[in-house]
Amino acid sequence: MMDSKTLMPGVRPKEVWAWSAFDFANSGYTTVVLTAVFNAYFVAVVAGDAPWATFAWTLIIAASNAASLILMPVIGAIADATARKKVWLFAATLCAVAGTFGLAFCGPGTILLAAVMVILSNIGYNVGETLNSAFLPEIARPEAVGKVSGWGWSFGYCGGLVTLGASLLLVTQADRLGLSTDSAIAGTMVITATVFALAAIPIFVCLKERAIPRQKGTSSLGSLCLESFREVVRTAKCLSQYRDFGWLALCGFLYQSGISVVITLSAVYAAEVMGFTTTDTLLLVFLVNITAALGAFGFGYLQDRIGHKRALGTTLVVWVLMIACAAFATTRPLFWLAANLAGLAMGSSQSAGRAMVALLSPESRSAEFFSFWNMSLWVAAIVGPLAYGSVTWITGNDHRLAILVTGVFFLLSIAALVPINLERGRRAAGR
Template identity: 45%
Template sequence: MVDAVVHAARFPPGLLRVDARPGHGSAPRRRGESRRERHRVSLPPAGRREILAWAFYDFANSGYTTVVLTTIYSAYFVGVIASGGNDTSPGLATLLWTLAIGASNFIVLLAGPVVGALADYRARKKRFLLVASAVCILGTALLALAGPGEVTLAMALVILSATAFSFGENLIAAFLPEIASEERAGRISGYGWGLGYFGGLLTLGLCLAWINYASGAGMSAAQYVPATLLITALIYACTAAPTFIWLRERATPRPLPPGYSWLHAGFSQVAHTLRRAGELPDLFRFLLCLTLFQAGVATVVVVAAIYAQEVFGFDSQQLIVLIMVVNLTAAAGALGFGHLQDRFGSIPTLSAALLVWVAAILAALVASEPAHLWLSGNLIGLAMGATQAGGRALIANLTPAERNAEIFGLWGFANRAAAIVGPLSYGLINHLWGDNHRLALLCTLAFFVAGLLLLLTVNERRGEAAARATG
């Protein structure tokens, strides 16, 4: 139920010390040299501290997804800020929430690949990441200003903060091929997602403590929810600091083609990548597969609390406790499936995770009392950690070495397309069928089934060979 990220505080000695990652040189590849050693820069291999610094960004930004997108603010928006719309049009508040999320993702869908290509050309992923983080933190804090009935202001700030958050997700993911060897991409991606779930737990725990105190003092949701947004912004700002102190940019700038502006170069590189899609058929097939199952994941992330609140009557404290428990199972899923992915391969592992998703959604559909939702929620957590970490690692292994940020921009493109189609389909079905959340959830189940069927057509080894040849 949470799109946050996860990671353990300690790792076995030597486990996180990996090979140096690529720059963008043009030297011919020596026999036996891997594609991630081909474009080497002078920086030493990424060590434990640097990998932890990378993973800590997941820890930092997870509070945003858990508090704003998944738990407290989504339910607050539907139940307080936009609740007046439901009096005249059942399901309108949920639809407005999904429209705001859809608008944010549409912006990132259009701009994400270009920003990624620009980051590749200029080797400034870290600088772009800093800007995206600052905007998201500011937007989150400003959400505290939107009170009951101020729907337009709330939607605008959600769009601003969610857009910046998504750009940050794309950019931090683009560092993965630079700091992790192909053999360890799965587990290191899992460490990142896993540590993030613990970051979500920290943020939710502090918010729960505040809500318990405030509600005990007789405050209403309109009085205590704004403070949770300030808590979230502060934790994000403080815990992202290690990333910007210790994570290093290993890419090297590429010269701008004559007569090109940076923007023109970015669009041209993306267009070039799309024209060469035939050279990387398994990468692009998996991107389509990811779009399908991520449509389901994105829907669960932004409507989970709404579903629990509207169908089963959960209050703020119950929602937070549920999501905190789900964070633990998600952390276990990310860490456990990351190791399984490196051992058994991405396709079998992701297939198993998608089967768990199907079981979790079916359990939520047939649930008749709140206790049943706890079973579904924990299955969702286990599956979410696995699919989020596994998908990112597989993209890393299918990506040509010198186009990391660009391809991860397309990864973000796929995620953003999914985050438009999934939640909006839920919101529209729920609205058109008179606030029918179960029917809307049935549509979400279809995304996971379709994604699983397409995943079975992806050939991981062939895709990795194509990435080496193209890079």
């Protein structure tokens, strides 16, 4: 699977597995904290199921992504200038692990503590995911970035399964262990933080950083930050030269707005609309992660065969079908179908987007362009959940209408995908 036709010269297979292991590490965080457990726990217990609870959760998520939006372009540009992505990745990992562990101390009424820990952990996750993605063009040949990206996403979902499986075991055995519901939820946070920390170790030990520093001599942090802001402005100004990357950023913003809703509010929707318990939701998300892993792995090969644009378009159509099923589901089988459609499209759409960014980014500015890409995704992570939360607040918790509004983001993303020309974009990146 890993040969000279897939990997860049000098890249060893164990480096790719170490790089993929970071996806394994952070997937447990999104799966347990943002998707399956803590979001619903926050709404029902921490915020006491108040009418504003869902909106409050979306505000916290929006705040964490807004902070990431401000920090990441600076960090990305500094990482490029100094060729020290691994140093910043280590700091981001510490923030994510510490914040996740801190959630174990949250309970009824601890809204402020929960908000601080979610913001800290999600900033760490966002920054780490961006820097990890920036290694992709260093390890994979351009014609194989889809395949290698798919390996990372599929292995990442395996990490989600490990963390989620351990959490599910703890929750289902809580009575036998003499644990209250609050203690069981706290235990899942400890499990998630531990898996994250252990699985992140290989990337710091095995992966070699091949970027060449662009900053000569010794510069102060202040001068690097100033240069970083200039590079962000330069990236925005030069989008007319990289118009296909610009269209991709818009497309990513639109579909990630919808995906962010699914990630951060699916457990809330399942509980409020379908009457799911914590155990029901954990089991559902566990099986969906299997679907997502298969989807990411299969689509990784498919997108290199049929083309990244066509593969991404296919996943966006699947997202539209998923929204329709979820919005009109009155029975559990139809909702399970919707959830598995989401799993099938989740990893594939994000993997395809990451591969397309790798193709359309100038080689010497990969972290900078990935930062800009993730900046659009973080704006989406603010807009999407807030749109959903606002609809539920205004309509008195009409979650079905809120999920239908989410579907509009996916329809618009298909329209934004149409103008992209990958060959033209690759030529522009080469210049």
